[in-house]
Amino acid sequence: MKILNLLSKFTLLVALVFNFHLDLSAQSAEEGKALYNANCTACHAINDKVVGPALKDVHKRREEAWLIKWIKNSQALVKSGDPQAVQLYKENNEALMTSFENLSETEIKSIIAYIKTESETPATATTASVGVTPSSNDKADSNSDWSSAINWLIFIISIILILIISTISRILGRIGDIQGKPVVNWNKTNSILLLAFLIVGLAAATWEFWAHSKHTIFSYGPASEHGGEYDSMFMVTLVLTGIVFVITQVLLFWYGFKYKSDGKRKALYYPDNHKIELLWTVIPAIVLTVLVIRGLMTWNAMMYNKNEKARNIEIYAYQFGWNARYAGTDNKLGAHNFREQGKMNALGVDTNDVNAYDDVVTNELHLEVNQPVDLAFRAKDVIHSALLPHFRVQMNVVPGLPTKFAFTPTVTTAEMRLKMNKPSFDYILLCNKICGGAHYRMKMKVVVDTKEEYQKWMASQKVLVNKNAANSAAVALK
Numbered sequence: 324m325k326i327l328n329l330l331s332k333f334t335l336l337v338a339l340v341f342n343f344h345l346d347l348s349a350q351s352a353e354e355g356k357a358l359y360n361a362n363c364t365a366c367h368a369i370n371d372k373v374v375g376p377a378l379k380d381v382h383k384r385r386e387e388a389w390l391i392k393w394i395k396n397s398q399a400l401v402k403s404g405d406p407q408a409v410q411l412y413k414e415n416n417e418a419l420m421t422s423f424e425n426l427s428e429t430e431i432k433s434i435i436a437y438i439k440t441e442s443e444t445p446a447t448a449t450t451a452s453v454g455v456t457p458s459s460n461d462k463a464d465s466n467s468d469w470s471s472a473i474n475w476l477i478f479i480i481s482i483i484l485i486l487i488i489s490t491i492s493r494i495l496g497r498i499g500d501i502q503g504k505p506v507v508n509w510n511k512t513n514s515i516l517l518l519a520f521l522i523v524g525l526a527a528a529t530w531e532f533w534a535h536s537k538h539t540i541f542s543y544g545p546a547s548e549h550g551g552e553y554d555s556m557f558m559v560t561l562v563l564t565g566i567v568f569v570i571t572q573v574l575l576f577w578y579g580f581k582y583k584s585d586g587k588r589k590a591l592y593y594p595d596n597h598k599i600e601l602l603w604t605v606i607p608a609i610v611l612t613v614l615v616i617r618g619l620m621t622w623n624a625m626m627y628n629k630n631e632k633a634r635n636i637e638i639y640a641y642q643f644g645w646n647a648r649y650a651g652t653d654n655k656l657g658a659h660n661f662r663e664q665g666k667m668n669a670l671g672v673d674t675n676d677v678n679a680y681d682d683v684v685t686n687e688l689h690l691e692v693n694q695p696v697d698l699a700f701r702a703k704d705v706i707h708s709a710l711l712p713h714f715r716v717q718m719n720v721v722p723g724l725p726t727k728f729a730f731t732p733t734v735t736t737a738e739m740r741l742k743m744n745k746p747s748f749d750y751i752l753l754c755n756k757i758c759g760g761a762h763y764r765m766k767m768k769v770v771v772d773t774k775e776e777y778q779k780w781m782a783s784q785k786v787l788v789n790k791n792a793a794n795s796a797a798v799a800l801k
């Protein structure tokens with residue numbers, strides 16, 4: 324009896340401890356998930372290689388202490404000659420992993436805990452949250468099996484429906500023949516359907532505008548100086564084409580309804596009318612000319628506004644990510660030389676150019692509010708396109724062909740968060756060209772700071788080459 328009692332108490336204790344332990348790990352994995360999603364998904368997935376290797380079971384491959392060192396600063400570990408790190412770096416063609424010195428040990432442990440729980444969940448459950456390429460896992464396979472089955476089902480049902488309808492109409496036609504008068508007046512039925520289509524279609528379009536226009540980026544206004552002009556052009560075009568759309572749709576379907584054949588009336592032969600032709604050629608021509616000229620003038624004002632005070636920043640695009648390079652105190656970007664690209668110098672900055680020494684390379688784009696910036700775009704591999712939707716900025720990024728976009732941000736991140744009532748909001752730079760398999764991961768966080776915030780952030784960044792040790796550091800960069 325006593326033993327039994329003791330045993331039950333013991334099991335209770337074990338259960339408690341076990342439960343407690345489970346809860347703890349669940350909680351830190353939960354924290355780790357947020358950190359992982361914010362910092363790692365640009366280059367990693369659990370079950371697939373992206374830029375970096377798949378992280379499934381990495382806690383089994385590596386010691387925790389090693390992982391912490393690696394994640395904090397993988398390059399330091401490589402340089403220290405750690406054999407595992409050197410091998411890993413070589414295996415991945417010397418691709419650079421960002422260092423995360425700002426993550427604390429506990430935070431890294433929670434990321435590892437998250438990777439661990441994700442590794443233990445069968446692939447079917449994890450893929451949904453990580454979003455990997457469809458062909459490479461079970462879940463996506465069974466998903467595509469399902470959707471192809473559903474497609475076939477829809478196809479077969481459609482064919483059966485068409486057969487049934489055509490059979491019914493044939494039977495009705497026969498009955499009509501026998502009776503000497505058609506059972507269904509198809510002209511009338513179709514004309515009513517046209518009218519119904521018009522009403523339902525216009526109502527749906529109106530509802531769409533009413534319900535969803537508040538979710539577009541236009542609803543919070545532009546965050547740049549030229550953005551107002553851009554939005555106004557967009558709105559003018561939308562309203563003009565909207566009016567034409569409604570008039571033509573109403574005429575099209577109303578006439579279809581009104582002038583349905585009654586079997587007696589004969590259509591009027593009306594080949595042309597010079598006045599009407601002239602009217603509907605000249606008016607659209609004038610309207611389009613005005614729109615295009617205004618567009619050209621706005622474009623020129625945006626493109627050729629050389630501002631001496633503009634801060635020079637290079638936006639560097641590669642499969643699949645972005646870097647920003649700041650020109651430093653001299654406001655001159657150092658030249659680049661593709662021969663130097665690789666290893667420690669991912670951007671191929673020309674180490675013989677003194678202007679490059681104070682350049683600063685970052686993974687986030689920080690802009691100072693109301694300070695003009697001159698973005699110069701450069702691509703490493705394929706054509707990308709830099710889209711900054713909130714600033715109404717977009718420019719192609721082409722290997723070997725320098726492109727530029729100058730603009731002035733006017734709303735800080737904090738102000739925009741207030742405006743949107745969304746504390747987690749961040750501006751973003753996206754790639755807008757389908758540039759390869761992980762194109763959708765090609766994003767960079769953009770922060771618009773106040774002057775003080777910007778200076779503080781910039782002061783915390785490292786310049787490429789320390790001037791006091793110019794020679795040695797330039798060599799280190801190579």
Ligand SMILES: [Cu+2]
Nearest residue numbers: 707754758765
């Ligand atoms: Cu891209």
